[in-house]
Amino acid sequence: MVAPVGHEEIRRTELFSEATVEILDEVIAGSSMGTYGNRQCLYRAGQPADRVFFVLEGEVQIYLRGNRKHAVLSIVGAGEAFALSAVLETGRHMGTAEAVGPCRVLEVPAPVITGLIHRHPAIAEKVIHLFALRLQAMSDHFERIQLMQTTQRLADYLLGLAPDRPGKCEVVLPFEKSLIATYLGMEPESLSRAMKNLRPHGLTCVGRKVCIEDRNALESLFAEGRA
Amino acid sequence: MVAPVGHEEIRRTELFSEATVEILDEVIAGSSMGTYGNRQCLYRAGQPADRVFFVLEGEVQIYLRGNRKHAVLSIVGAGEAFALSAVLETGRHMGTAEAVGPCRVLEVPAPVITGLIHRHPAIAEKVIHLFALRLQAMSDHFERIQLMQTTQRLADYLLGLAPDRPGKCEVVLPFEKSLIATYLGMEPESLSRAMKNLRPHGLTCVGRKVCIEDRNALESLFAEGRA
């Protein structure tokens, strides 16, 4: 059960970034490490949620399965936690977690986490903070998917990746396009077409490199206009 | 600033259901009451979020505005809180809150809430619990809207309203249909048609009364089938 992780590595997670040495020791003593390969499943919807995960390296996607589609709730990167709400609430996973490329995660059993929250107010406050952030993020995600159409969704996503200064800039897509497409609630084909629609607005895309000629040109799509 | 509310009334909210008398007094002393009429706006997206709301009577819808549509994030009923994540996180509302019919709400200023969370671990844990619930709810809502098509969405929603035993039952829609439609991410026209599509599956609707002949008949729509 002892995880071969150092204090510094756990400190790199949001939740434990300011934890005391005692807390870190407690986490390390009670947890285990997991390594997963690309497309490997960490858990499936409906299974009992008996531990919380912290991504140390790589990325994990959380998605819901429908009849034949699936909806990506979030793509979790290094430092972030997941499955926390399921552990604290229902005890059952509502989504499925799948590795996006090889990854390393810290797995903290439910009793350890609930103990920490209960005994350390600082941790409890961190959890609150973290949940508040996730609620905001879900809300944003929801807005994008329900209120925008495909081209606009992509533009919004790309603008989120790009630095906030005006003028030309280059962005590297963090995942393969088909994952981005699903994350944005569309088919890969639609992403492709959306990319094409943005070309007249000063966007070029070669492989995973995307070049934005001018932020404002893209942002102008949102004012009242159509793509 | 003193709210004309009794202890018992505040105890009816999720967050303060088990609060000590001291906490209740602190809340009452620091808060104010708000009464709003139908369609009245409590706050708009982008405004500073300087207080948390607790619905005592009536309902409030939280929605996001898009170019010309709007997406309902949730409909908050008596006992529930809203704007909490915005207060704790960004300090700005990301959604708009609008009364659905006349309602009474308790308005607790940000410093009061943050103070309570900071000084009372029991409150902090309640907040965590509440956020975990909301995350689950958002996830469900998301699933419905992204993964189901209109007829199925309505069926799912109605099944959620109906009691869990098999056989015939009658349900009264909690809101007007056009609000339910928006909540389910569709136009009122689509809701109407979806209702029609469910008729062959043993569903009748007169005004706001809905009669489900057999739960199983509706649930069978989800297995692999089509409406």
Next chain:
DNA sequence: CGGACTGTTGACGTCATTCAAGATAAGTGG
């Protein structure tokens, strides 16, 4: 050089929105 994978493009179908009109219900004033 082949084979598998990822991304692109076109033609077509489906589902939901949109627009317009009508029907039912609810609220208002005489």
Next chain:
DNA sequence: CCACTTATCTTGAATGACGTCAACAGTCCG
């Protein structure tokens, strides 16, 4: 209480956006 007005809901037909299917072009690796 009834005529009248105003919401709310339903229905139909047309448009449009996205998904689906199928074929093809790059790209990555052995």
